[in-house]
Amino acid sequence: MPPTDDHAAPPAPRDESRRNRTGRRGTTLTDVARLAGVSPMSASRALNKPEQVSLEILAKVNAAVASTGYVTNRLAGSLASNRTHLVAAVVPSIAGPVFQDMVQSLIGELSARGYQLMLGQAGYGEGMNDDLLATIIGRRPDGLVLAGVVPTAIDRQRLIAAAIPVVETWDLVPDPIDMVVGFSHEAIAGEVARFLTGKGCRRLAFIGGNHARALRRASAFAQAAAACAPEARVVQQAVEAPASVRAGRNALARILDQQPDTDAVFCSSDMLALGVLTEAGQRGLHVPGALKVIGFGDSQFSADIAPALSSVHIDAQAIGRHAAAFIVERCERPSAAPTRIDVGFSLVQRETS
Amino acid sequence: MPPTDDHAAPPAPRDESRRNRTGRRGTTLTDVARLAGVSPMSASRALNKPEQVSLEILAKVNAAVASTGYVTNRLAGSLASNRTHLVAAVVPSIAGPVFQDMVQSLIGELSARGYQLMLGQAGYGEGMNDDLLATIIGRRPDGLVLAGVVPTAIDRQRLIAAAIPVVETWDLVPDPIDMVVGFSHEAIAGEVARFLTGKGCRRLAFIGGNHARALRRASAFAQAAAACAPEARVVQQAVEAPASVRAGRNALARILDQQPDTDAVFCSSDMLALGVLTEAGQRGLHVPGALKVIGFGDSQFSADIAPALSSVHIDAQAIGRHAAAFIVERCERPSAAPTRIDVGFSLVQRETS
DNA sequence: GTGAAAGCGCTAACAG
DNA sequence: CTGTTAGCGCTTTCAC
Numbered sequence: 023m024p025p026t027d028d029h030a031a032p033p034a035p036r037d038e039s040r041r042n043r044t045g046r047r048g049t050t051l052t053d054v055a056r057l058a059g060v061s062p063m064s065a066s067r068a069l070n071k072p073e074q075v076s077l078e079i080l081a082k083v084n085a086a087v088a089s090t091g092y093v094t095n096r097l098a099g100s101l102a103s104n105r106t107h108l109v110a111a112v113v114p115s116i117a118g119p120v121f122q123d124m125v126q127s128l129i130g131e132l133s134a135r136g137y138q139l140m141l142g143q144a145g146y147g148e149g150m151n152d153d154l155l156a157t158i159i160g161r162r163p164d165g166l167v168l169a170g171v172v173p174t175a176i177d178r179q180r181l182i183a184a185a186i187p188v189v190e191t192w193d194l195v196p197d198p199i200d201m202v203v204g205f206s207h208e209a210i211a212g213e214v215a216r217f218l219t220g221k222g223c224r225r226l227a228f229i230g231g232n233h234a235r236a237l238r239r240a241s242a243f244a245q246a247a248a249a250c251a252p253e254a255r256v257v258q259q260a261v262e263a264p265a266s267v268r269a270g271r272n273a274l275a276r277i278l279d280q281q282p283d284t285d286a287v288f289c290s291s292d293m294l295a296l297g298v299l300t301e302a303g304q305r306g307l308h309v310p311g312a313l314k315v316i317g318f319g320d321s322q323f324s325a326d327i328a329p330a331l332s333s334v335h336i337d338a339q340a341i342g343r344h345a346a347a348f349i350v351e352r353c354e355r356p357s358a359a360p361t362r363i364d365v366g367f368s369l370v371q372r373e374t375s
Numbered sequence: 376m377p378p379t380d381d382h383a384a385p386p387a388p389r390d391e392s393r394r395n396r397t398g399r400r401g402t403t404l405t406d407v408a409r410l411a412g413v414s415p416m417s418a419s420r421a422l423n424k425p426e427q428v429s430l431e432i433l434a435k436v437n438a439a440v441a442s443t444g445y446v447t448n449r450l451a452g453s454l455a456s457n458r459t460h461l462v463a464a465v466v467p468s469i470a471g472p473v474f475q476d477m478v479q480s481l482i483g484e485l486s487a488r489g490y491q492l493m494l495g496q497a498g499y500g501e502g503m504n505d506d507l508l509a510t511i512i513g514r515r516p517d518g519l520v521l522a523g524v525v526p527t528a529i530d531r532q533r534l535i536a537a538a539i540p541v542v543e544t545w546d547l548v549p550d551p552i553d554m555v556v557g558f559s560h561e562a563i564a565g566e567v568a569r570f571l572t573g574k575g576c577r578r579l580a581f582i583g584g585n586h587a588r589a590l591r592r593a594s595a596f597a598q599a600a601a602a603c604a605p606e607a608r609v610v611q612q613a614v615e616a617p618a619s620v621r622a623g624r625n626a627l628a629r630i631l632d633q634q635p636d637t638d639a640v641f642c643s644s645d646m647l648a649l650g651v652l653t654e655a656g657q658r659g660l661h662v663p664g665a666l667k668v669i670g671f672g673d674s675q676f677s678a679d680i681a682p683a684l685s686s687v688h689i690d691a692q693a694i695g696r697h698a699a700a701f702i703v704e705r706c707e708r709p710s711a712a713p714t715r716i717d718v719g720f721s722l723v724q725r726e727t728s
Numbered sequence: 729g730t731g732a733a734a735g736c737g738c739t740a741a742c743a744g
Numbered sequence: 745c746t747g748t749t750a751g752c753g754c755t756t757t758c759a760c
Contacts, residue, residue, distance in 0.1 A: 047457065048537065050737055061747050066739060076745065091536050096513040097459065098737035101450045101752045104400065108514075117479045122470045129469070129496050138510055141494045143482050157491055160449040161461075183444055184401065267679040293676065300681050323646065326620040328653050403753055414731045419755065429729065451753035454736050 049090045058086040069094065100162070109349055110158045111167040112142040112150060118264045120291060120319055120338075121169050124191065127342030128167060135350050137164065146233070146263040149174035159184045165349030167191060169341075172234070173199065187352040189345040193235055194364060201352075202362045203344045207235060208242040210334055210367050214288050214316055215246035217369060223286035223314060224254045229273045229298070230290035232260035243288060257281045261294065270297020278305075285313060286375075292317035292324050295331055299374065315374040329373035340365050402445045411439040422447065453515070462702055463511045464520040465495040465503060471617045473644060473672055473691075474522050477544065480695030481520060488703050490517065499586065499616040502527035512537045518702030520544060522694075525587070526552065540705040542698040546588055547717060554705075555715045556697045560588060561595040563687050563720050567641050567669055568599035570722060576639035576667060577607045582626045582651070583643035585613035596641060610634050614647065623650020631658075638666060639728075645670035645677050648684055652727065668727040682726035693718050 055065035060079050067075045068083035075083075086092070100106040109132055113121045129139045142158060144150045155177055158166065165187040173181065173190075178199050181188055188200040195202060218226060228243050230236035244256040257280050261269040270289060274297070277284055289295040295317030299309060307313050309329055317324060320335035344363050352358045408418035413432050420428045421436035428436075439445070453459040462485055466474045482492045495511060497503045508530055511519065518540040526534065526543075531552050534541055541553040548555060571579060581596050583589035597609040610633050614622040623642060627650070630637055642648040648670030655662050662668055662682055670677060673688035697716050705711045 047736085051739095052737075062737090063739080063748080064746060067746085070739090074745075079746085091533065093509055093512045093533075093537065095454075095515060095737055096510075097450055097454045097515055098752090099739070101448075101454055101754090102737080102739040104740095104752075106450065115479065116469065116482070117475045119472075126468065126470045126496070129494070133495075133506070133510075138493060138495075138514070140491060141482070142486075142491075143479070153486070156446055157449075157486075159446045161491070162448060162450055180444065180446075184446065267676040271679060296676065297679060300679065304681055323620040323649065326624060326650060326653065328657055400752085405753075415753090416731055416755080417729085420730085423755090427729075432730085448753055451736090452755070454738085455753080455755040457736075457755095 048095075049092045050095070051092070054083065054086045054090060054092050057090065058082040104162075105353065106162050106164050107137045108140055108161060108163045109137050109165045109167065109346070110140045110142060110161070110163040111169065112144050112154070112158070112171050113169045114146045114171060115143055115264060116141065119293060119321055121192075123338035124169060124342040124345075127339035128346055129342075131343050131346035132350075135346070137346075137350065144171045146231075148172065149177050155180060159186065164353045165189070167345045167349070170235075187349050189348050191341050191345050194362070198360070198362070201345075201348045201360055203341050203348070203365065204363075205336060205365050205367050207239040210318075211239045211242035211288075212246040213367075213369055214334065215243050216250050218286045218288070218314060218316070218375070219247055219250040219254055221286075221314060221375065224251060225281055225284045225286070226254060226256040227259065227277045227281065227284050227287045228256060228290075229259045229261060229270065229277070229287060229294050231263050231265070233263070236260070236290055239290065255281065257284070265291040265294045267293055267297040267300060270294035271301040272297075274298045274301040286315070287313065288316050288318075290318050292319050292321040292331060292333055295333070295374075296323075296327065299327070299329070299331065309374050316369070320370055324370075325372065332372045332375040333370050335368045335370045337365050401448075402443045403448070404445070407436065407439045407443060407445050410443065411435040457515075458706065459515050459517050460490045461493055461514060461516045462490050462518045462520065462699070463493045463495060463514070463516040464522065465497050465507070465511070465524050466522045467499045467524060468496055468617060469494065471523075472646060472674055474545075476691035477522060477695040477698075480692035481699055482695075484696050484699035485703075488699070490699075490703065497524045499584075501525065501586075502530050508533060512539065517706045518542070520698045520702070523588075540702050542701050544694050544698050547715070551713070551715070554698075554701045554713055556694050556701070556718065557716075558689060558718050558720050560592040563671075564592045564595035564641075565599040566720075566722055567687065568596050569603050571639045571641070571667060571669070571728070572600055572603040572607055574639075574667060574728065577604060578634055578637045578639070579607060579609040580612065580630045580634065580637050580640045581609060581643075582612045582614060582623065582630075582640060582647050584616050584618070586616070589613070589643055592643065608634065610637070618644040618647045620646055620650040620653060623647035624654040625650075627651045627654040639668070640666065641669045641671075643671050645672050645674040645684060645686055648686070648727075649676075649680065652680070652682070652684065662727050669722070673723055677723075678725065685725045685728040686723050688721045688723045690718050 051065050052062050055062040064079050065083050068080050132139055142154050167189045169191045190198050191203045194204040194206050226247055228240045240258050247254045247256050259273040259277055261273050287298050295315050298315050302309050302313055317331050317333035320333040324331040324333045404418050405415050408415040417432050418436050421433050485492055495507050520542045522544045543551050544556045547557040547559050579600055581593045593611050600607045600609050612626040612630055614626050640651050648668055651668050655666055660666050670684050670686035673686040677684040677686045
């Protein structure tokens with residue numbers, strides 16, 4: 023029996039057994055490499071940059087991967103390479119109809135380029151809650167897309183400090199953190215006001231949320247209307263987010279209390295507009311004869327309800343596409359400059375106006 | 376001058392400079408610890424298990440964190456601890472109205488417990504596309520929630536191999552991978568059939584998707600109707616996903632071609648039902664007098680349109696809540712057994728029936 | 729309660 | 745084209 027050697031032996035550096043300190047884990051790249059008879063680095067290259075590796079190694083590695091069912095651990099890869107291929111997006115709520123098309127195209131576009139999306143909900147208040155931003159930054163995403171969420175000064179500071187590429191979307195904010203893809207709410211309000219006054223409407227109403235952006239649009243609407251027809255009057259109704267049919271119905275009821283001869287309503291979402299149409303129908307108010315209605319967002323259903331709803335169309339998919347492209351571009355060519363895109367809008371004229 | 380020593384010196388292990396091989400990175404826990412005058416380990420504990428650390432250290436670390444704006448790198452933490460605090464969810468499309476409430480409550484519930492959600496879209500086809508599953512597994516999520524997506528045999532195998540806790544939701548699948556939260560589509564079809572035949576309807580119609588689940592519901596509907604009233608007839612109309620108002624209108628038109636005296640329609644979504652109502656209105660078909668309509672999902676708008684839509688209500692939020700709870704439970708107490716919850720449903724009777 | 733050592737699984741950098 | 749080395753930033757383990 024050799025001399026007692028109780029604690030001398032170093033803790034046997036990772037022997038043949040496939041389990042580590044925390045129970046068993048899965049197959050690693052090293053396992054694959056060993057099986058293929060190549061170095062881990064070659065296995066890594068075979069997987070990530072197949073063009074840099076001989077066909078022989080490629081074949082051996084692929085065989086080993088197939089036989090083990092190996093799936094890369096992107097956590098480790100991200101840590102080592104400082105690139106996560108993760109993009110975070112923050113919306114007020116995923117349940118609102120407004121941002122869905124955009125998020126959908128964002129996911130599609132990103133995954134086509136090998137990136138994933140992490141989705142966060144900020145709620146309808148100001149900025150993001152602290153936890154949300156911290157957990158997002160903690161995952162070190164390669165980019166962040168903000169939609170309908172206006173970061174507070176502190177949020178902005180933290181984002182800049184974290185050096186994460188940011189795309190603010192939906193609104194063409196005047197003083198962006200970094201990149202912007204959106205459209206002008208003021209221009210839209212102006213065009214709708216011009217259109218409705220042009221149709222002879224003089225008793226207008228605006229229904230929208232009670233946050234800053236909606237209020238800006240409301241006042242732009244009122245100003246444009248006044249400019250087009252000095253005698254026109256505009257009443258405003260604020261509704262709670264998220265926009266709903268119920269809210270639209272109630273808003274129209276209140277508007278008619280205030281201004282019984284209202285002859286046109288501009289709504290900040292098609293759901294609200296559907297509520298307005300419903301309430302008008304119940305009251306025997308003919309649309310568009312007695313009341314013209316214009317929605318916002320041009321939802322899928324708008325063309326198909328009766329009467330078909332006029333609406334402001336936004337190319338939400340384009341917003342998602344551009345946002346994705348911006349971030350990927352910035353990641354892959356860090357020199358890329360801040361950019362700004364106005365995707366515009368169009369007023370889709372249907373039966374309700 | 377000392378003897379030439381060109382290549383002897385090891386590459387100066389990470390000196391004072393705050394930059395590494397790939398340009399500058401941010402503040403690390405080590406930086407915080409140094410600033411606080413404690414070991415990295417104590418800093419880690421102060422952040423993650425404050426109760427295990429003296430108040431003095433806690434205060435010093437918090438001060439250091441505040442002064443540096445340090446944000447934990449969860450990539451590194453996850454790699455070391457083998458826990459990501461990430462949960463993946465896969466839905467056919469985030470644009471469909473059906474899963475939104477569920478995803479919303481999932482996000483809410485998870486973030487309240489310190490987990491984040493990664494969202495994937497599988498499309499409306501069978502199973503998930505290979506890339507999607509691989510990228511999900513590659514991020515080593517602590518759990519996966521499937522909604523309205525039926526994994527293929529290969530998907531199942533890979534998920535089991537990856538040892539990821541899985542919750543299948545929406546449908547009470549008979550042979551689950553792991554955990555299940557849902558309701559019985561057959562039971563719903565049965566109850567609606569019973570209700571409509573009880574109202575005297577004998578010429579029924581069913582509008583639904585053309586995937587397996589919808590077809591099962593359709594046949595359950597037909598069977599139950601036959602059981603309740605042997606002389607009843609049921610026609611079926613398949614529509615393409617995603618469900619839309621347009622699809623509902625077209626479907627009703629085709630149904631009336633096939634069976635002009637149809638007196639009741641059961642739709643697999645409220646959007647389809649809205650289309651049916653619209654088309655009926657255009658044709659002067661009185662609802663519910665000449666035609667009864669029942670939707671599915673009890674969307675927010677259903678109660679507020681005119682006529683108010685009867686619908687099958689599902690507590691989607693409860694599904695999200697339970698799914699989140701299951702996964703967190705399983706993560707934190709790995710002994711937790713597979714579980715199954717039936718959240719039930721209710722038929723909300725309104726004006727259209 | 730605190731710290732030192734070791735290493736999670738992968739890739740950048742560099743040498744052959 | 746291929747392999748070696750040295751970490752990425754954190755947490756586990758274990759000794760104090």
